[in-house]
Amino acid sequence: AQSVTQLGSHVSVSEGALVLLRCNYSSSVPPYLFWYVQYPNQGLQLLLKYTSAATLVKGINGFEAEFKKSETSFHLTKPSAHMSDAAEYFCAVISGAGSYQLTFGKGTKLSVIP
């Protein structure tokens, strides 16, 4: 079975500081990995995805994530936080071809302090 663990349900950073949101996964087969962002009263917006093409994945709004198989991690980073980054972030996994459901982590709420 696949699972996702997001460390830290709440993370606060100062505007301009590094954003680091942690995600660890478990999967018995090579996974597809995703980061989504959710703003209040909205759906999920895809930030980036790992599909085995490259271990460092760049997404929208300056976010990127690195797939580390040895650590089973897919942490999300952004060099400089902006007030508009305040939202909830979800890491998700699909375990290989033939699987059709996303398994999500519990989410990390990011606050940006001016």
Next chain:
Amino acid sequence: KAGVTQTPRYLIKTRGQQVTLSCSPISGHRSVSWYQQTPGQGLQFLFEYFSETQRNKGNFPGRFSGRQFSNSRSEMNVSTLELGDSALYLCASRAGNSNYGYTFGSGTRLTVV
């Protein structure tokens, strides 16, 4: 290109009633998935339809059902509503069998009173 459209956006129902939610996928997308989001349980998979066939179902009681029409639009139905069914219900669509691109709608906020 229009996104995933979910209707209605907000719904208030009484315990014991039934409800039907609708999802129109991105044009050309044949796969539609449904997820339930609650503060306690987070995002949980309900079911996935592809070309009118249910391919996968999550761990939910039989009160939760769905279907997909020939134009790929999907509906989910919840019968005999319980207070615990209050949630944000999200629909996602993707093209074909690719795992690359799930696009989510804005969701339907269901409140059961």
